[in-house]
Amino acid sequence: MSWDSYVATSLVGSGHVSMGAITGFDGSVWAQTKGMNLKKDEAKKIYAGFDDQSSLFETGIVIGGIKYIFLGGGEFLKGKKGQDGVIVYKSNTALVIGIYKDGIQTGNCSSVCGKFADWLKDNGY
Secondary structure, eight states: OOHHHHIIIIIGGGTSOSEEEEEETTSOEEEEOTTOOOOHHHHHHHHHHTTOHHHHHHHOEEETTEEEEEEEOSSEEEEEETTEEEEEEEOSSEEEEEEEOTTSOHHHHHHHHHHHHHHHHHTTO
């Protein structure tokens, strides 16, 4: 199974994530859903935000040129744009990014992304 399949089945297939991606800490995009358009430099800035959240408070979480207002972080990062939002978890070697659209509960998206990040950790990623 490719990383694309994991994004399609484990994230978007849950019904609680509208679009998803898996990236390396270096910004390399392992997989992402069509239309997400996450760029390498955007993924690198998100990863850096786990260590220095002040940069995200200034720039927001940007994915495919769309800016989500950074709401905070800790175990995971979260942002909002209108009724849509983004959740980002970190595993040992990757970021799990989930975007949810209007009608999807933030907590459900967070739970799906968090469980997938845990699965990656358990499997050496």
